[in-house]
Amino acid sequence: MKKFLKIAGVIIILFFAGAIAWIFTNMKDRHPGYSANLNIINKTSLVLSAGFAAVPITPEVPDRWVDNNNDAKYKPKDGDTFTDGNGNGKFDPVWIAGFSNSKPANGIHDDTWARTMIIDDSKTRLAIVILDAIGFMNDDIVDVRKMIPAEAGVTYTIIASTHTHEAVDLIGMWGKTPFISGVNKEYMAFVKEQIVKSVVEAAKNIRPVKLEVSEDLTGALSQVKDTRKPEVFDAGMRMIKAVDRETGAVLGSLVAWADHPETLWSKNLLISSDFVHYVREGVEKGVFNGDSLMKPGIGGVCVYANGALGGLMTTHPSLTIKDPFTGQEFSEPTYEKTEAQGKNLSLLALNAMENPLETIESGGISMVVRTIPLKIDNILFKLGAMLGVMKRGTMGWMKMRTELAVISVGPISFATVPGEIYPELVNGPVDAPEGNDFGIQPVEVPVIRDMMPGKYKIVLGLANDEIGYIIPKSQWDVKAPYTYGRDNSPYGEENSMGPETAGVIRRNLQEMLGEL
Numbered sequence: 001m002k003k004f005l006k007i008a009g010v011i012i013i014l015f016f017a018g019a020i021a022w023i024f025t026n027m028k029d030r031h032p033g034y035s036a037n038l039n040i041i042n043k044t045s046l047v048l049s050a051g052f053a054a055v056p057i058t059p060e061v062p063d064r065w066v067d068n069n070n071d072a073k074y075k076p077k078d079g080d081t082f083t084d085g086n087g088n089g090k091f092d093p094v095w096i097a098g099f100s101n102s103k104p105a106n107g108i109h110d111d112t113w114a115r116t117m118i119i120d121d122s123k124t125r126l127a128i129v130i131l132d133a134i135g136f137m138n139d140d141i142v143d144v145r146k147m148i149p150a151e152a153g154v155t156y157t158i159i160a161s162t163h164t165h166e167a168v169d170l171i172g173m174w175g176k177t178p179f180i181s182g183v184n185k186e187y188m189a190f191v192k193e194q195i196v197k198s199v200v201e202a203a204k205n206i207r208p209v210k211l212e213v214s215e216d217l218t219g220a221l222s223q224v225k226d227t228r229k230p231e232v233f234d235a236g237m238r239m240i241k242a243v244d245r246e247t248g249a250v251l252g253s254l255v256a257w258a259d260h261p262e263t264l265w266s267k268n269l270l271i272s273s274d275f276v277h278y279v280r281e282g283v284e285k286g287v288f289n290g291d292s293l294m295k296p297g298i299g300g301v302c303v304y305a306n307g308a309l310g311g312l313m314t315t316h317p318s319l320t321i322k323d324p325f326t327g328q329e330f331s332e333p334t335y336e337k338t339e340a341q342g343k344n345l346s347l348l349a350l351n352a353m354e355n356p357l358e359t360i361e362s363g364g365i366s367m368v369v370r371t372i373p374l375k376i377d378n379i380l381f382k383l384g385a386m387l388g389v390m391k392r393g394t395m396g397w398m399k400m401r402t403e404l405a406v407i408s409v410g411p412i413s414f415a416t417v418p419g420e421i422y423p424e425l426v427n428g429p430v431d432a433p434e435g436n437d438f439g440i441q442p443v444e445v446p447v448i449r450d451m452m453p454g455k456y457k458i459v460l461g462l463a464n465d466e467i468g469y470i471i472p473k474s475q476w477d478v479k480a481p482y483t484y485g486r487d488n489s490p491y492g493e494e495n496s497m498g499p500e501t502a503g504v505i506r507r508n509l510q511e512m513l514g515e516l
């Protein structure tokens with residue numbers, strides 16, 4: 001008996017030692033010593049160049065997973081035998097990220113992309129890559145940066161996500177169960193290679209340009225709903241069109257707007273970039289009513305970037321979207337609704353681009369970049385990191401590596417935010433409703449856009465990371481009494497790093513903007 005207890009004791013000790021070793025392996029810093037820090041100030045005026053590329057990251061998926069009787073199985077269960085219709089018996093899905101776990105992609109609706117815009121002033125080369133993904137984490141971004149060849153000449157690469165809820169999981173939270181990473185390793189490796197290709201190709205396409213800046217700050221308000229009080233939006237559309245100085249050809253455009261690309265909502269199992277697909281198509285190729293071209297496109301590569309889409313900017317099924325030509329109204333989440341929204345948005349963008357506010361002939365690129373450690377307060381995120389569901393390392397105990405950047409190109413400025421920031425924190429006003437958990441007045445002031453320099457201020461959301469919601473501390477609300485007369489805690493805090501996150505980000509941006 002004693003011997004048995006001894007053996008049992010050893011087994012238990014080995015088990016715990018193994019578990020601890022496994023947890024530490026999951027949380028090991030994936031890029032020890034890495035820092036993206038940069039401080040480049042250029043006040044001189046130089047000729048600007050730009051280059052664009054669009055490289056697909058569409059996964060290869062069967063039209064549908066079928067069992068061995070050739071019956072469609074949209075939601076396969078353990079024990080089912082599968083073929084992909086091509087005699088491949090292995091059920092090896094890519095999971096669609098967004099809304100819930102266990103959604104295997106069953107076909108492609110539209111290609112997903114790594115689209116790149118490069119801006120260059122002959123001294124500094126900035127690459128902005130936008131992925132059709134729900135998010136892409138900083139450790140993976142650093143992997144990609146290490147893969148970009150020196151010949152591309154890129155000083156700094158921003159990799160941001162459109163946040164489509166209808167594409168492949170690159171974070172890990174949307175796998176078969178909440179406890180197993182949903183990231184398909186082969187697909188992740190493919191995406192990284194395609195991003196590198198996109199940057200290299202954009203660098204090859206660089207030409208001297210004029211940058212035409214345009215805005216429509218109010219027109220798109222009808223296309224987005226705020227499902228969490230206070231009602232504050234980031235609904236202004238901001239565009240940069242790059243025109244070849246010599247030929248007058250449009251090389252490409254950047255269209256920035258803030259809304260969750262989840263108009264297709266939770267039941268869709270086809271890979272799609274949601275409304276973003278129709279925006280880009282409309283801007284490039286024109287907007288059609290049936291077969292009739294109603295508004296010509298500008299050509300080139302359209303790069304769509306999102307902004308402050310937290311707190312919570314969405315085209316909810318309760319929001320009706322009208323087709324701009326037929327007047328038909330859509331509320332149920334369908335591809336028709338998503339297309340109507342894309343038509344509305346691309347029309348607004350194209351109309352604004354016809355009357356640019358300013359044409360920038362020259363300028364200097366300045367940038368301040370910081371890698372920062374961010375404390376994980378959220379127990380679910382801690383578990384996610386420990387269990388390896390989110391494969392991101394830590395720099396110090398329960399501190400994630402993330403990144404901020406502020407950039408100016410002549411009168412245009414950019415600020416990158418590593419997650420889903422509430423528009424209150426970007427545009428103001430930050431609210432401090434009665435019942436907020438800390439009983440405080442707004443702390444994250446002045447707000448980000450008020451601190452940014454230049455005339456045209458573009459905030460890039462989910463840029464260089466996806467750390468979840470970034471919520472004003474004075475709106476934090478997990479404890480009763482609840483704010484705004486709610487009966488329960490609102491949705492948001494469970495997907496945030498913690499109540500201090502917004503303050504840390506704002507404070508760092510303020511210091512960095514001071515240096516810019």
Ligand SMILES: [Zn+2]
Binds near residue numbers: 260
């Ligand atoms: Zn989101």
